[in-house]
Amino acid sequence: MDHFLYRNGVLHAEDVPVPEIAAAVGTPFYLYSTATLTRHFRLFDEGLGEMPHLVCYAMKANSNQAVLKLLGDLGAGIDVVSGGEYARAKAAGIPGEKIVFSGVGKTREEMRQALEGGVRQINLESEPEMRALSEVAAAMGVTVPVTVRVNPDVDAKTHEKIATGKKENKFGIPISRASEVYAEAARLPGLEVVGIDVHIGSQLTELQPFRDAYSLVASLTKQLRAEGHEIRRLDLGGGLGIPYERSNTAPPLPVEYCGVIREVLGDLGCEVEIEPGRLIAGNAGILVSKVIWVKHGDDRDFLILDSAMNDLIRPSMYSSYHEIVPVMEPEPGVEHRPYDIVGPVCESGDTFAKDRPMPPLSEGELVAFRSAGAYGAVMSSEYNSRPLVPEVLVKGDDFAVIRARPTFDDIISRDIVPEWL
Template sequence: MDHFNYKNGELHAEDVPLSRIAAEVGTPVYVYSSATLARHFNVFQQALEWAPEHLICYALKANSNIAVLKLLGDLGAGMDVVSIGEYARARAAGVPGARIVFSGVGKTREEMKLALEGGIRQFNVESEPELRALSEVASGMGAVAPIAIRVNPDVDAKTHEKIATGKSDNKFGIPIARAREVYAEAAKLPGIEVIGIDMHIGSQLTDLDPYRQAYAKMADLTRALRDDGHDIRRLDMGGGLGIPYKRDNNAPPLPIEYGQVIREAVGDLGCEIEIEPGRNIAGNAGVLLSKVIYLKEGEGRNFLILDAAMNDLIRPAMYGAHHDIVPAIEPAPGADVSAFDVVGPVCESGDTFQKGTQLPSPDPDDLIVFRSAGAYGAVMSSEYNSRPLIPEVLVDRDRFAVIRPRPTLAEMISREALPDWL
């Protein structure tokens, strides 16, 4: 469910017509719904009500705007970060270090030091070299680093190969067959406190069976590690639950169903439960609002050229991902539609959002909306072709605010400098 609906013939974000945002802010622009973000977070809270101790750590990589983080943090969310930049964003949004989990395969010693100084809930350690480096950093500071080791269960998540993380040939985590020996090493290292296990098998999962397989292995490992003398008291189950990018397809499993899978697998272990949803909270909470520049007739096809491009929304070009594309003005029932290749102005053939999309024939300056663009949209955008990063807007009922402004060309160029010899 989201809060982007047609009202009086026009698509609204909550109670704000998208045309009003386009008129005041310009296009292209990302628009987020506060009500949808809150609802999706609260649905996960309900899914884990059975666990006396649990924390929903929102995955910043999905959408890291500090206004979004502030909204979720005020609702009680923890944060899952994968860089010191994301850590700094979470802290700037008012989230305490005690609710921040630091994941990622390439943490540097400087990042470890800064996180320990600022406060951290735990490090999710992904390799033995990282474990030893963290021990040296923490002990050198006279600190203790709480850790969970990320274990790779070798489970096929049945998702896109670029976002699968739980198979043996992925770069993430320690093979589950070696977990006990790595935990034994961790227990002997200075500056390290073993508190739990971490597991994350991929993103945009639409089937619960891979979770069942992975979490069964996690439960067995928990019991084995406890037998080895480790105080395993926290389980980080990862995230990755998919969202419905296509409105006419069967919906992915609900968070309440996902929560039940966790309960069935590890609910009897008495552990604190962490999950790391990102896309499922932010994805359908945002849209990309764009404007038609030209309609172009090609050889046997028609092109709809927009002012949004692949540098603004890279998912279709990078993953072959689908976003429902709809007009901002509600089509009349039975309105004639035509097939369009929806493309942007970037000088790449890959700057194609969809081919053969059925839409009512638009006119230049008509507004076009990409649904389900709240996750992995703005965060993955770039200034390719020297196109400025586009604004982000947060809506709350009948009001909205720009939460990332569009830089001017002068501001964009001013970040660069000429050397003295030129």
């Protein structure tokens, strides 16, 4: 469910007509719903019930500080994967004790940053990283809670570029080597082993891969406890998918996912951390764009929009589907025709959809890309010297720009021309 619905033939974001925002902000722009973000966070928080838990929003999905503050005020923790994300979370008011630091390539500088600013735990991904963190922590005279990310070699049945739990992926240590790695971690100064970390991928549309991975984690928990480790926290990652294509079978609901967690891990007495990102933010956002031209080719017609692959790269990178709808609701029974929907960037890859049935559209009309709240703005760039698009947050009948569109001067002024040129 989201809060982008037609009312009297006009797409609204909560109680605000989308054309009203377009007139004030200009297109293209990202638009997020406070009500949807709130609802999706609470689905996870309430789904885990009385089980000790912390829902740590994976901010790589959408890292705008307004979004982080909103979720932080609801009680969310934050999962970060870089020093920049850590700094952004702190700037949004998230306390260190609610920040989990993940990521396969943490530098010593990022480790020091987290230890100085405070961190709930650091999820270790390799033995070299583990030894480096020990050196940094010992030199600072502190002890840091850690988990070790294990790779369970479970097929998440998702796109190969967002699968993270197979042995050929770069993430974690082989689960078969967990005993020796945990034994070394327990010996190293500055580290306090508190739990296990696992994450098998993103946009999962079946529960069985989660069940398989979490069953392995349950067995590993008992094994490590028998070997003398105090395993009291399980970081289960995120990855639950969202319905990008509404005509398809919907992915499992958060309550069903949380049911698997309670069933498989509920008797271990561990605090559970989950790290949803896409499901919290994905359907909470749309990208609003305008038709520049309708172009008629020999064998196809094109809708050329003012948004491009640099604004929303998922279709180019992953061949991902986004539902694209007119902001003005078509009349019932209106005839649709196929279009290639493209942007203005000088790349053939700047294509959002091919042969997509759409109602008749004309120059200047608005369209909305649904399910664009996750991995949209955060993956955007200024390719072709196109300014990053604004981000707007709606709450009820009010809206605010939460990231402004830079001017051309803003972009160009960041370049530095050496004196000797």
